[in-house]
Amino acid sequence: MSKQASNAVQLWDFPGGIHPPERKQLANRTPIAHLPLPSVLYIPLRQHLGSAGNILVQPGDTVLRGQALTEPGHTGGLPVHAPTSGTVQAIIDHPSNHPSMLAEPCIQLIPDGLHNSVAFEPISNPFEATALSLLQHIQQAGIAGMGGAGFPTAQKLAQSRRIELLIINGVECEPYIVSDDRLMREHAATIVRGSLLIGHILGNPAIVIAVEDNKPEAIQALEHALTQLDSQQAEQISLRVVPTKYPSGGEKQLIQVLTGKQVPARGYPAHIGIIMQNVGTAFAVARAIDHGEPLMERVVTLTGEAFAQPGTVWGLLGTPIAHLLTHAGLQTEAQQRIIVGGPMMGFTVTDLQIPITKTTNCLLAPTTTEIPAKRQELACIRCGACEQVCPASILPQQLYWLARAKDHDGLAQHHLSDCIECGACAYVCPSEIPLVHYYRQAKADIREAHIEQQKAEIARQRFEARQARLQREKEERLERHRQAAEARQKALAAREREHAQQAEPAAPNAPAAASDDPQKAKVAAAIARAKAKKAAQQVQQQSQQGDSESS
C-alpha cells in the first residue's frame, strides 16, 4: 500500500546520468557475514573529514571493545574506538586507505580474541532527550557519514537553520556495491528507528527514505518496517522509490530527483532546508543511541569475479583489507587490481595492509575480462558525449582542456568546483580519457595554490610586523640614547654651575690643590668601583659558561 502511495508522488529528473551494467547480483545474495578476528588491526586516527583527535592510549595498554582510543582535540575531530579487545602494540605510521597510500598515524592493536566489551551506555527514552544530548552522544560514538565523504554526523546535524526535509539515502547507485542494499534488507527496522531519531534531533522534519528501484527486496523490507510504526510516526516518514540511474545517489542529484530543487553552487543542502544521511549512518545512530555502541564496524561489499565467494561482511574498522580478501577467496590473476570503492569512483590500491575505515564501502577485485585494463588515452575528438551525461550540467570537455592548460581562472569560471567526480564523463569517453583524474589534479592544484597564497599572506604580515617592530625598537633605542645624552649634558651643566658657585667664594682662601684632592679621590673611587663590578661580572660569566658546558 505504501509503495503505491510513494510511487504516486511526483519525482523529478536530473540532467545527464548513465546506465552502466549494475552487476549487483554478484554479492547481494548472501547475508552479511561476520569474519574471524584478524591477527592485527591498524586503526587510523583520522577516518573522517577533519582533523584527528588526541590519542588516549599508550603502547602496552589493554583496551576493551568499544573503548575510545582518541578524543576530539581543540580543533574538533571524532573519536575512534577499539573494535575488539586487545593490546595496543604501537602507534605507527601505516599506509592509509586513500588513493595516495601515504602513511598516516594508526593505532596498531593486537586482538586478544576475547572480544570483551566496555559497558555500553544507551539512552533510554531518546525521544524525550534533548537534541543537544543526543548530538553529544553521536559525537562520542564517533559517527561519520558512511555514504562516502565521512563528514562528522553530529556536526552535520547541529544545524541552526530550519530543516524541513530529512532524506535517508539508500539509493546506492554505483555498480557492484551492495552494502546498503544488504543492510536495508536485514536491518530495515533499525534504519527506520535511526531515521526517526535523526528526525527528532532535527526538530521532526518530514523524513523520506529513498531507494533505487533495482532493490525490490530492500524496498519490501523497509515497507514492512514502516508498517510496524505507530500512526504518528508513520505519517512523518515515507519511502520513495527512485528510478535507477547513475549517479542518482549523489547528494545534489537525489535532492533534485525528490524535490525538484537544486542545491546552490558551493552551498549545502541545509541552505534549502534539507539534510541527507546515508542508511548506514542512520543504522549507526540507532545502534549508538539504543545500544550505546560506538561506530566500530561497517558493512563492506567484497565483489568482482576474482572472488570465489563474493558477498558482504561486517568489517571491523582497522582490519587490513588482505584479511577480507582472503575471506572472500580472492583468486588472483596476473595483474590483479584491487579497487577500494566502486568501479566508477573507487581507486586502485597497491598495498593490501591498508585498513578498513568508516567510509570503506566496497572492495572490488575484477578480472581483466570483466573490467578491461586501462588502455592508452587518445586525443579528445570533441564529440560532446561527456557533456550529455554530466549530472552537474558542467562542460567536462572544456574543463579537460582548461585543466591541461592549468588555467585555474578558466576552471573556476567553468565551475570545476561543482564537479562531483562521479566519473560518468570518463565512462562514456570514446577516447578513454581519464577525465576525472584531470579534474582531481586540477582541484588539488587550485586548493594547493590557495593554501600557498594564504601562507604567503601570513608570512608577509609577519615579515612586515617584524620590520615594524625592529624599526620601532631602533627608534626607541635612539630616543633613549638622546634622552640619556641630554640628561648627562644637563647634569654636567648643573655640576659646572655648582662648581662655579663653590669656586667663587672658595677661590680667594683655599689653595687649588685642596679642591683637587677630594675630586681625584672621588674619581679613583669610581674607577675602583667600576673595576670591581667588571671583575664580578667576569667571574659570574665564567661560572655560567662552566654551568652550561657541564650541563
Added chain:
Amino acid sequence: MSILSGILVLAGLALLFGLILGFAAIRFKVESDPLVDQIDEILPQTQCGQCGYPGCRPYAEAIANGDDINKCPPGGEATIQKLSDLTGREAKPLDAAHGVEDVKKVAYIREDECIGCTKCIQACPVDAIMGANRQMHTVIADECTGCDLCVEPCPVDCIDMLPVTTKPERWRWQLDSIPVTVVDATQALPEQKAEPKEEHSGSQV
C-alpha cells in the same frame, strides 16, 4: 566669431577636465606604487633573501625599478611566468647565481642540542622561532617559510632543513609518482591457499 566660440568651448572643456583630473589625483591618491604591490603579491613571501634583497618587498620594489624577474628560486618557473605576464617582460629561466628551485622545506631544531643563544630567532624574518635566552628554541612549523636563514647563524649546527611531508589531504593526485608494485598475492594473502575451507566456516563466527 565662430573661431572665438570654438576656442572658448575648448578652453572651457580643458578647464573642466583639468579640474576633474586634478580632483581625482587628490581624491584617489595611491600611497605606494600599485605595481610593487602586485609584484609583492606574486612573490612567495619566503623572505629568504636569495634574490640579494632583504625580503620579498624590497625585491618587488627592485623589479618595479627594472631589475630582472628571474632571481627568486623559491617561486621557481611559476613565479617567473606570473611576473612575466604582469610586467610584460620576457620570462627568462631562473638565474642559477641565486640558487636552484628546491622542494619545500621547513626548519627543525634538534632541541636537545640547542643552547638557547637566540641567534636563529634574530635571523628569522617571519618570527617563526620561539624561545628565549638560555631556553630551548623551537620552530613554529606552520609559520616557517623554509628560508634557510636560521641555519647559518646557529653556533652548534642544530638546525636541519627538512623537506615538507605531504599529507593525504594535501596530496595532488600524482598517481604516476606512486611506484606501481605488482602485489604478489601469494605473499600478501598467506592464508588463501593454506586453509581455504576454514575461511568459509569462519564466516559464521
